[in-house]
Amino acid sequence: MNGSAWGTGGGLSRRLLFTGTFAVATGALTGAATADRRRPVRGTVLRARPATVSLGGRKVATWTYGGTVPGPIIRATAGGMVRARLVNDLPAETTVHWHGIRIEPRMDGAPGYTQAPTKPGRTFDYVFRVPDPGTYFYHSHVGMQNDRGLYGPLVVADPREPLGYDEEFVVLLDDWLDGIDGTPDDALRRLNASTEHDDTLRSDLLGGVTGEVRHPYHLVNGRMAEAPEVFTSRPGRTVRFRVINAAADTAYRVALGGHRMTITHTDGFPCAPATVDTFLIGMGERYDFVTRLGAGAFPLVALAEGKQARAFAIVRTTPGARRPPRDVKVPELERRLLAYADLRPRRADALPRPGRTVTVTLGMRPSGNEWTLNDRLAADPLRVRVEKGETIRIVMDNQSPMWHPMHLHGHTFQLRVGERRGVRKDTVNIKPRERLSVDVECDNPGEWMFHCHNLYHQEQGMMGVLGYGQAPPRHRHMSH
Numbered sequence: 002m003n004g005s006a007w008g009t010g011g012g013l014s015r016r017l018l019f020t021g022t023f024a025v026a027t028g029a030l031t032g033a034a035t036a037d038r039r040r041p042v043r044g045t046v047l048r049a050r051p052a053t054v055s056l057g058g059r060k061v062a063t064w065t066y067g068g069t070v071p072g073p074i075i076r077a078t079a080g081g082m083v084r085a086r087l088v089n090d091l092p093a094e095t096t097v098h099w100h101g102i103r104i105e106p107r108m109d110g111a112p113g114y115t116q117a118p119t120k121p122g123r124t125f126d127y128v129f130r131v132p133d134p135g136t137y138f139y140h141s142h143v144g145m146q147n148d149r150g151l152y153g154p155l156v157v158a159d160p161r162e163p164l165g166y167d168e169e170f171v172v173l174l175d176d177w178l179d180g181i182d183g184t185p186d187d188a189l190r191r192l193n194a195s196t197e198h199d200d201t202l203r204s205d206l207l208g209g210v211t212g213e214v215r216h217p218y219h220l221v222n223g224r225m226a227e228a229p230e231v232f233t234s235r236p237g238r239t240v241r242f243r244v245i246n247a248a249a250d251t252a253y254r255v256a257l258g259g260h261r262m263t264i265t266h267t268d269g270f271p272c273a274p275a276t277v278d279t280f281l282i283g284m285g286e287r288y289d290f291v292t293r294l295g296a297g298a299f300p301l302v303a304l305a306e307g308k309q310a311r312a313f314a315i316v317r318t319t320p321g322a323r324r325p326p327r328d329v330k331v332p333e334l335e336r337r338l339l340a341y342a343d344l345r346p347r348r349a350d351a352l353p354r355p356g357r358t359v360t361v362t363l364g365m366r367p368s369g370n371e372w373t374l375n376d377r378l379a380a381d382p383l384r385v386r387v388e389k390g391e392t393i394r395i396v397m398d399n400q401s402p403m404w405h406p407m408h409l410h411g412h413t414f415q416l417r418v419g420e421r422r423g424v425r426k427d428t429v430n431i432k433p434r435e436r437l438s439v440d441v442e443c444d445n446p447g448e449w450m451f452h453c454h455n456l457y458h459q460e461q462g463m464m465g466v467l468g469y470g471q472a473p474p475r476h477r478h479m480s481h
């Protein structure tokens with residue numbers, strides 16, 4: 002994977018990329034769920050399979066889409082379709098979740114909620130419309146698979162893109178342990194077997210302990226700092242960076258040495274431009290920023306918050322420029338940090354006023370290995386019942402000792418910032434002892450996962466449901 006595969010040039014090549022992979026338009030959805038391998042494929046094939054991949058300085062055995070980490074970049078256009086065939090060549094069941102997309106339930110890849118997982122040797126055709134432009138990603142939603150290599154970027158172009166820029170780069174962040182020190186399942190087992198927690202993983206920004214696991218590597222686009230991804234451009238070009246946090250257990254503080262950054266989007270949705278030096282991105286969040294590049298070679302760093310480690314890439318605009326070393330000091334990391342309150346929404350993205358409020362308390366049981374929503378675990382989940390057409394306010398009250406990036410499927414909510422409307426998002430970080438409110442317009446009937454995007458917390462119970470009307474008998478809504 003090199004830089005050029007992940008960036009796109011100006012107008013022409015960008016258009017070619019958008020139309021090259023996807024049939025945009027019209028298609029009926031019938032039959033989508035009953036794929037077999039002999040049917041012709043339109044769109045992308047995601048062949049989930051074990052593979053040995055190079056992270057740059059090191060080869061690891063892991064699970065991948067198509068033999069690479071990350072999986073292929075999928076591009077579509079807002080209002081158009083995504084078509085992707087999952088071929089399961091793993092020795093385990095799997096699904097693909099399209100993180101942040103306001104999608105129809107049976108395409109959401111939420112096993113046990115909206116679809117049965119796809120068995121080894123079987124296929125599933127994901128065919129769905131993408132209503133909103135922006136930066137998204139896809140990943141397995143089965144067990145700990147998302148902490149292997151089963152993830153990739155999904156970029157939805159705006160056919161009326163208002164932002165002026167010369168080119169764009171996708172920056173996919175990930176914490177990595179698979180194949181180094183066992184598998185993520187081993188890491189979860191070790192965690193569950195222990196009552197000792199690593200209290201050295203601490204960050205004031207996140208209000209205390211930041212993570213469960215010390216991942217040995219932090220990656221940009223599948224590459225370690227020792228053999229970094231290089232984004233190649235030219236001095237004076239205005240570049241859009243699409244930053245995605247696909248990690249299981251790590252928030253990153255991101256900065257580009259020698260540059261300020263103008264934040265233009267979060268979780269796909271635009272905001273009034275906010276110029277800062279650095280931003281914190283939790284698991285499942287996305288930020289887009291634009292900046293005008295200087296001449297030279299610059300470090301793009303993602304500090305693993307509270308973990309004394311970082312992901313590292315290079316933005317090079319001058320061919321002969323000397324590479325900054327991977328431990329180079331980046332003063333921007335200590336300067337002006339983006340806050341949610343800096344993000345002002347477009348008027349067009351305002352949701353209706355909520356008719357009622359639901360409080361969800363985020364908690365931890367004394368074991369330290371069970372994380373709860375209103376004192377319930379995933380096995381017997383909290384179900385927030387809503388009716389189609391209403392808007393509700395969810396107040397998340399974090400009474401647990403750790404921060405949580407909470408993610409809702411099938412919707413984007415509107416953050417509340419004091420008395421005013423904040424931006425639309427689908428994933429939001431909540432610190433210990435913090436209360437944070439989001440408004441949800443209930444316009445997409447289904448049974449939707451509402452969970453912590455720390456994969457270890459998710460697997461340790463921190464998973465609820467936003468469900469419409471009467472609760473269905475478990476599994477009735479599964480597509481097959």
Ligand SMILES: [Cu+2]
Binds near residue numbers: 404405453454
């Ligand atoms: Cu959590």
